[in-house]
Ligand code: SF4
């Protein structure tokens with residue numbers, strides 16, 4: 001049985017590429033349809049690889065194939081997902097596969113995630129200590145460790161931030177759900193000692209407060225994480241600290 005997949009093609013540099021197929025040339029984006037032989041349990045990533053066998057100029061990112069590396073975020077039938085853990089059987093045909101929304105397209109399904117990573121860096125996603133470091137590890141109770149569940153599992157795939165309208169319009173000013181989840185991950189960590197500085201850095205109308213709790217981010221997270229809840233917890237902590 002074959003399945004029909006329509007994929008977004010955009011190859012701004014293809015005019016100069018001697019290997020580009022005639023169907024892949026031209027700087028305007030278009031959708032191209034392929035027929036792919038479906039195997040039982042086939043994931044969308046395998047279908048994209050089968051397309052690549054038909055047209056080697058087709059570009060998309062992927063690596064682990066296990067939902068771990070976070071590199072193969074795409075938009076399938078209007079919903080952001082990781083191609084490697086999305087069964088094609090769950091997608092209505094013809095399957096429409098586009099790049100993650102709101103990011104500049106480099107080529108086909110490959111988008112420029114620079115601003116996404118800049119926002120991640122901006123929240124200083126690492127422990128900040130003021131006390132001298134102990135000889136060995138910084139100890140943490142099991143209860144405090146549990147507070148990080150649902151936060152540390154983020155694989156930075158960007159499915160959430162690129163589903164967030166506030167991030168589409170302000171990717172340079174709003175941190176976006178992925179970075180804010182990481183901000184809370186370190187605010188919630190009993191070993192971190194920079195709560196005040198972290199909260200001060202989130203002040204203003206954009207970085208945190210541009211979130212309008214629409215919850216697109218929660219719906220698409222392939223790891224089942226809840227950035228909206230994390231954002232709410234940051235806001236609560238801000239309120240607590242201000243009284
Ligand atoms: S809840 Fe906030 S962060 Fe999540 S999609 Fe909506 S505006 Fe974006």
Ligand code: SF4
Nearest residue numbers: 154155157158160221
């Ligand atoms: S919170 Fe979920 S959707 Fe967002 S980057 Fe992390 S794993 Fe991906």
Ligand code: FES
Nearest residue numbers: 063064065070084
């Ligand atoms: S290929 Fe690594 S998460 Fe899908």
